[in-house]
Amino acid sequence: MDNSQIAKVFYQIAEFLEMKEENPFKIRAYEKAARTIESYSKPIMLFKSKEELEKIPGVGESIAEKIIEILNNGACRFLEELKEEFPPEILTLNEIPGLGPKKSLQLYKELKIKNIQDLEKSALSGKIRNLKGFGEKTESAILKGIELKKQYKGRLSIGTALPISLEIIESLKNKIKNLLISEAGSLRRRKDNIGDIDILASGDNNKLIIESFIKLPLVKELKVKGETKVSILTLDNLQVDLRVVEKESFGAALQYFTGSKQHNIELRQMAESKGFKINEYGIFKLKSNQKIAGAKEEEIYQVLGLPYIPPEIRETGEEIKIALKDQLPNLINLKDLKGDLHFHSNYSEGVNTLEEIAASGQEFGYNYIALTDHSQSLKVANGMPPEKLKEQIKKIRALNKKLKNFQILAGAEVDILIDGALDYPDNLLKELDLVVGSIHSHFKQDSALLTKRICKAMQNPYLNIIAHPSGRLLGEREELNLNWEEIFKTSAETNTALEINAYPQRLDLKDLYCREAKVYGCKFAVSTDSHNINSINSIKYGINVARRGWLEKTDVINTKSLKELLIWLKSKR
């Protein structure tokens, strides 16, 4: 039972209570608890008692009891009772843009609509337009929403969203002089998956910005158009929202639209207690309504007496309390990295030669790249038998003699076999500079066996890094069912680093686990797992994860100089 599953129970409770027109603050309390749990820095299932749970902000007696119940029984009675009052599928109606709890309930009461299929039927036969508060436009918006939902299940990965937003920002910059523009929302916070793309802009002529935006070639359809806000659908049916504000409000608006929701709520509450009011136009004195700042985002935090809080850690509001104590981490930056520790060549399933990889590493500004081709068992990826690995090591050593200020490290991505043994014998591993271990088979083992398997591998004195530890593939494969407490303990004890795999579909270890693992004293390696030198750039997605996981330069081993790194790698042997 992970945090998002627990959070989902409370989101659903909130939605049902909204239909019942319960006290709105009670509804918000459930939503708040759900949001906090969803992005909590620790797996909730590790909490043992009600008292411990009540220390989570937004979780009081009642919700703590329900969490215990969920952890013990896998379900919550209160939610089950609500599901008996309404058909449970009715919540899926709320997923259609424009439909919220009120309208969904009305559709159920007046037209017996219980699910998306019923909804589509009624809309097609023109029954919906006659309901009070609905009309023709609402009806056709519903049909459009259903079509889009059929096409797009789930959210958008950051690997898809970021390039699109950069493209939009660049083309607007080229068209308009003196333009202030930035991505906002969860994209700016660099979440691994996002709902839609938010962009904020400001310039000398705001009308022109909106007109230029809706004329961009990637725009398929205009959804909403006001004086300060437009929403479009791209040719790929992704929603992009543009907000336009005056220059003197750009910072306040950027703060506001970056969120998270919870971060903003708590920031505003804090502002009020200090006699200020914040909105997207600036920060004001509560009494006189006099504007104090708003052009720069930093000013908002400054006025409140806070250090600047980086967007990547603006999540639960906890960061505000830590900022107040001046205990924010000094987050790692891309430029801190000295090399990449997971890279494939044409010896296994990569496409490039050693020389090409060395050249692109140097060009990128690295001091080293570790070559880590697959081991013998992984036949699908052209895993190397020992002889071939030995040949590769020789070739690497020879190549290094010709290189200046840059080295290729001889490594391997070795399969962790079903019993936790490694896929090469120790006397071969000994020849390598670095060994990455990973699981590519038997994912379905039970939790205890899988955990033991990885922990046993970490005991091997030659294994330095566990690659993509959770094995998840976003939108495709769930993460492995592991006892993370054990994994983190063993990783710290054995000096085995955990990889943050930067491949946008993996982003594994994920942000929450990074933060938790750091508490145990684990070290990390941020690597691309590149199969092609063109993806050397995707390291930035790994840095995003590390920053969201509150990691600092010293937590990550590939910020070390080559010399320091080699010492660290050998220290385990």
Added chain:
DNA sequence: GCCGTTTTCGGCCCGACTGTTTTCAGTCG
């Protein structure tokens, strides 16, 4: 339902846009 350097009771962030209205509710972020 949660929470407290004003409070154990009485508050709880704030504004834009749309569609269907005739002054505003619902939805969204």
